[in-house]
Amino acid sequence: MTTACPFWLAERATEDSHLVSYSHTSIVGFPGAAVVTAVRPTYRRYRIAIRPAPDLVRLPPRFRVKVEKHRLIGLVLKELVRYRGDLPVILSRPCVYGVFSRPVGGLAPKEELCVGCLRCTVQHPEVVQIYPNPERERLGDSYLKPAYVDTLLYEARTGHVPVRGAGYRGPFGGAGWDGMWTDMSEIVRPTRDGIHGREFISTAVDIGEKPPQLVFDERGEPVGTPPKVITIQVPFLFDYPPRSARPRLLLEILARAAQEIETLVMVPVDLVVRFDLAGSHVVPVVEKETWRWLPRLSWSPRMIALAGWNRERVAELERRFPESIPCARVPMDSDVLDLVRQGARVLHLTADYHGMQGGSFVMDLIRRAHQRLVEAGLREEVTLIGSGGIVMAEHVPKAIICGLDAVALDTALWVALQARFAGECRDPETAPVSFPRLEPAWGVQRLKNLAASWRDQLLEVLGAMGLREVRRLRGELGRCMFQAELEREAFAEVAGYGADA
Amino acid sequence: MLTRRGSEQSIIRKHEEALHQGYHRWPTLDFGLPPAMGDERWPAELILATWLQAETGRPPVNGLEYRVGRSGGGFDALDFRFLPPEQQLSESVPVDTSIPLNRRPGERPVEIPIPWYGGGMSFGSVSEQIMLARAKAAKEWRTFTSTGEGGYPESLVPYRDHVITQIATGMFGVREETIQWAPIIEFKYAQGAKPGLGGHLLGDKATVAVARMRESVPWVSLFSPFPFHSVYSVEDHKKHIDWVRTVNPEALVSVKVSTPTDIDMVAVGSYYAGAHIIHIDGGYGGTGAAPEIAKKNIAMPIELALPRVHRFLEQEGIRDEVVIMASGGVRTAYDIAKAIALGADGCVLGTTELVALGCTRCGNCERGRGCPFGLTTTDPELSQLVDPDWGAERLSRLYASFQAQLRDILRRLGLRSVRELRGRVDLLVYRKPGDSDERGNRIGSGQAR
Numbered sequence: 043m044t045t046a047c048p049f050w051l052a053e054r055a056t057e058d059s060h061l062v063s064y065s066h067t068s069i070v071g072f073p074g075a076a077v078v079t080a081v082r083p084t085y086r087r088y089r090i091a092i093r094p095a096p097d098l099v100r101l102p103p104r105f106r107v108k109v110e111k112h113r114l115i116g117l118v119l120k121e122l123v124r125y126r127g128d129l130p131v132i133l134s135r136p137c138v139y140g141v142f143s144r145p146v147g148g149l150a151p152k153e154e155l156c157v158g159c160l161r162c163t164v165q166h167p168e169v170v171q172i173y174p175n176p177e178r179e180r181l182g183d184s185y186l187k188p189a190y191v192d193t194l195l196y197e198a199r200t201g202h203v204p205v206r207g208a209g210y211r212g213p214f215g216g217a218g219w220d221g222m223w224t225d226m227s228e229i230v231r232p233t234r235d236g237i238h239g240r241e242f243i244s245t246a247v248d249i250g251e252k253p254p255q256l257v258f259d260e261r262g263e264p265v266g267t268p269p270k271v272i273t274i275q276v277p278f279l280f281d282y283p284p285r286s287a288r289p290r291l292l293l294e295i296l297a298r299a300a301q302e303i304e305t306l307v308m309v310p311v312d313l314v315v316r317f318d319l320a321g322s323h324v325v326p327v328v329e330k331e332t333w334r335w336l337p338r339l340s341w342s343p344r345m346i347a348l349a350g351w352n353r354e355r356v357a358e359l360e361r362r363f364p365e366s367i368p369c370a371r372v373p374m375d376s377d378v379l380d381l382v383r384q385g386a387r388v389l390h391l392t393a394d395y396h397g398m399q400g401g402s403f404v405m406d407l408i409r410r411a412h413q414r415l416v417e418a419g420l421r422e423e424v425t426l427i428g429s430g431g432i433v434m435a436e437h438v439p440k441a442i443i444c445g446l447d448a449v450a451l452d453t454a455l456w457v458a459l460q461a462r463f464a465g466e467c468r469d470p471e472t473a474p475v476s477f478p479r480l481e482p483a484w485g486v487q488r489l490k491n492l493a494a495s496w497r498d499q500l501l502e503v504l505g506a507m508g509l510r511e512v513r514r515l516r517g518e519l520g521r522c523m524f525q526a527e528l529e530r531e532a533f534a535e536v537a538g539y540g541a542d543a
Numbered sequence: 544m545l546t547r548r549g550s551e552q553s554i555i556r557k558h559e560e561a562l563h564q565g566y567h568r569w570p571t572l573d574f575g576l577p578p579a580m581g582d583e584r585w586p587a588e589l590i591l592a593t594w595l596q597a598e599t600g601r602p603p604v605n606g607l608e609y610r611v612g613r614s615g616g617g618f619d620a621l622d623f624r625f626l627p628p629e630q631q632l633s634e635s636v637p638v639d640t641s642i643p644l645n646r647r648p649g650e651r652p653v654e655i656p657i658p659w660y661g662g663g664m665s666f667g668s669v670s671e672q673i674m675l676a677r678a679k680a681a682k683e684w685r686t687f688t689s690t691g692e693g694g695y696p697e698s699l700v701p702y703r704d705h706v707i708t709q710i711a712t713g714m715f716g717v718r719e720e721t722i723q724w725a726p727i728i729e730f731k732y733a734q735g736a737k738p739g740l741g742g743h744l745l746g747d748k749a750t751v752a753v754a755r756m757r758e759s760v761p762w763v764s765l766f767s768p769f770p771f772h773s774v775y776s777v778e779d780h781k782k783h784i785d786w787v788r789t790v791n792p793e794a795l796v797s798v799k800v801s802t803p804t805d806i807d808m809v810a811v812g813s814y815y816a817g818a819h820i821i822h823i824d825g826g827y828g829g830t831g832a833a834p835e836i837a838k839k840n841i842a843m844p845i846e847l848a849l850p851r852v853h854r855f856l857e858q859e860g861i862r863d864e865v866v867i868m869a870s871g872g873v874r875t876a877y878d879i880a881k882a883i884a885l886g887a888d889g890c891v892l893g894t895t896e897l898v899a900l901g902c903t904r905c906g907n908c909e910r911g912r913g914c915p916f917g918l919t920t921t922d923p924e925l926s927q928l929v930d931p932d933w934g935a936e937r938l939s940r941l942y943a944s945f946q947a948q949l950r951d952i953l954r955r956l957g958l959r960s961v962r963e964l965r966g967r968v969d970l971l972v973y974r975k976p977g978d979s980d981e982r983g984n985r986i987g988s989g990q991a992r
């Protein structure tokens with residue numbers, strides 16, 4: 043991870059930080075600046091190491107296999123006669139996945155192996171029926187649906203991109219993220235080498251101060267202190283868990299995973315202090331109630347998030363931690379323009395875990411915030427982080443297209459660690475989330491796997507669009523399509539399409 | 544499934560017979576609907592209705608919904624504004640379902656008697672038996688099927704007048720003679736289910752036979768990169784077309800593209816590069832394997848792309864010189880008719896054909912030995928579950944049912960030819976799921992439940 047201003051870096055500064063990791067950075071004109079050390083950049087290709095991390099808690103099987111045993115015995119007897127005792131023929135079963143394998147075959151089906159192909163029931167409807175397992179339907183909640191849980195667990199288990207046969211199976215579109223498609227390009231790729239392993243697409247993003255221009259004195263030296271910027275290698279960081287579940291081990295897992303992924307983790311400042319979570323990847327979050335913990339912070343974080351934006355507190359923060367980037371953590375429907383005019387340069391816009399804030403969905407709120415800053419000519423100077431309702435890999439590029447620089451992940455992380463929701467997991471203050479007995483190495487690997495899978499999926503989306511870096515995706519509404527707009531255009535002359543559609 | 548060589552054929556026959564019985568018995572609804580079958584796009588009823596049509600050649604009369612799915616939008620939210628019965632055409636009035644595939648003035652006319660043909664499914668992603676079944680049905684109906692990007696098995700040569708040779712980015716199996724045999728050559732730029740991502744045949748499916756056909760190494764994964772490395776502009780694309788037209792001057796050229804925001808510009812560019820057919824594959828199309836993120840999220844559904852392309856080509860004054868074929872979620876005869884009303888000339892079928900041959904839409908095509916029904920597999924044993932003649936018969940009957948329904952739709956709209964339906968969005972009506980059609984039937988909900 044690099045701390046430096048991209049405008050001020052030495053000669054290699056324009057290189058892709060995805061490809062180049064500066065163990066040391068030099069800042070032109072600021073020989074005395076805190077972050078300046080020796081010069082030699084070293085090359086290291088960014089990757090997240092994946093490893094299988096099987097579920098700790100066994101999931102209920104996806105399907106229930108109900109066999110009518112007496113009919114099965116009848117079938118076997120019938121076949122005994124028909125095939126005159128030719129055992130290989132008689133014992134050959136329809137399931138190619140071993141559900142009816144030895145020792146007792148269909149009399150005790152191995153449900154955990156069933157993939158729901160339905161071949162058995164197609165062949166023998168009176169003997170076997172396959173049912174979706176209702177226990178599986180109870181995973182997640184009304185927003186983070188059971189199918190999402192399945193996908194997240196697969197990603198956390200394997201680190202792979204979910205790939206399946208057959209086409210898309212779900213609703214045509216829908217509210218929220220489902221009503222948005224990303225663009226592709228028929229003939230353009232970032233490079234000619236194809237996506238599979240050789241293509242350099244940067245997923246790095248910058249968080250911090252981004253002044254529109256530099257000011258030089260008469261000697262040609264830049265004036266003022268260098269802007270503070272953090273580059274993280276993926277456009278997602280980790281938010282802290284809900285109040286109901288903040289054990290030390292969980293926060294340690296989040297912090298270590300964030301460190302290894304080279305991103306950031308938000309942690310309430312009191313827990314930072316109590317659990318001794320120091321590190322350049324840790325972002326203490328300070329609320330009014332926890333302000334008193336700030337003096338006990340014995341190290342200098344690269345970023346400190348303040349719940350709300352209060353000029354006196356910000357001034358105090360900057361006095362105590364001059365090297366830290368202050369971040370305003372505010373509800374997503376806040377007046378961002380006002381905050382920016384007050385001096386905020388990094389904003390973490392929050393919504394509830396279902397993506398709602400003040401009656402609006404995050405997708406619309408992000409667009410609104412981004413648009414206000416664009417219109418005011420201030421967007422380039424500000425970093426927008428957003429959280430709430432971003433629970434699937436595809437939500438990341440969609441949120442960035444709507445205007446975020448980076449997203450902060452929440453419930454998807456808990457699911458990756460096999461948390462269970464007792465009811466609706468919506469309000470971070472009251473969400474009833476419980477975790478299994480966590481094993482640190484396992485937990486870190488699960489989060490790394492999830493991050494690797496999401497990053498690879500982001501690469502797929504960027505590659506399809508022909509974009510070489512995720513920074514260029516921000517606010518690129520021209521590279522997406524909204525269902526409502528496309529339908530208005532396509533169905534304008536179709537009778538009945540209108541207000542109620 | 545198979546244990547000893549000596550019993551192999553008996554075992555295959557046993558399962559084949561049981562499967563055929565199942566395809567017959569489930570649509571009778573004697574066992575209700577299979578509880579774990581189906582999804583919003585292909586509900587169980589639609590799958591069973593397709594099985595039934597493939598058996599009988601007629602749409603169901605037992606209440607199975609055969610027209611729409613339950614996806615809540617697109618084709619599933621559209622219906623037709625049929626004329627009052629007294630204004631509809633009578634059964635005795637002939638209705639033409641043929642469409643031209645070459646609209647270029649002064650060029651050799653090519654027509655198909657039904658407004659659809661089979662989409663590309665490569666040898667490797669499906670078995671040779673499936674390719675053969677599709678080719679036989681195409682021949683019987685004087686339409687086409689496409690090789691996909693996996694080569695041209697010898698067994699297809701007798702059907703070559705009905706086989707489209709696909710050239711995709713990996714160029715697998717493309718030889719001079721396969722271009723010369725082809726009445727239509729299809730350049731696949733992108734695929735709706737994984738737009739912009741190229742193709743990937745898993746090593747398990749690259750059997751010795753598949754590898755020989757693709758001139759590759761057995762059991763090694765094969766990538767079709769994206770995009771064509773020789774095409775970075777419409778001019779480059781024209782070079783491609785010139786190349787195949789030099790090898791086979793008689794061939795029509797089809798360009799298969801996905802549905803980006805600028806699909807209208809892509810269509811115009813393809814036309815000026817010399818394409819006869821622009822095959823637009825919407826985002827919800829089928830695939831043997833694709834990242835889930837791509838299937839749902841990249842590129843727009845075909846229903847929303849067609850009006851945009853149709854109108855733009857009209858505005859450019861070239862709509863009547865190029866053929867638009869639509870695919871990517873076209874499941875039923877009603878979908879075909881709606882796609883045409885939205886601006887297509889005709890459609891390209893893929894998944895529907897697999898469903899007719901027994902696909903349950905389980906999504907396990909890429910897993911282990913491949914499809915357990917013998918469809919999307921090259922497993923030497925599983926692929927024997929589908930006899931090509933049986934498969935061709937199923938497809939033929941499905942086509943017959945679709946044609947009958949299409950004629951019925953056209954008569955009820957007062958149209959004598961499917962060509963009159965093209966771009967007639969005024970004949971469509973948007974209905975929310977759960978609304979009733981003009982016969983009082985609930986949209987997206989047959990009477991089977």
Ligand code: SF4
Pocket residue numbers: 105107136137138139140141142155156157158159160161162163172
């Ligand atoms: S549904 Fe398929 S996987 Fe499950 S038991 Fe039946 S044949 Fe086996």
Ligand code: SF4
Pocket residue numbers: 159207208897901902903904905906907908909913914915916917918919
């Ligand atoms: S595995 Fe076979 S039955 Fe299942 S979706 Fe694929 S083709 Fe259809």
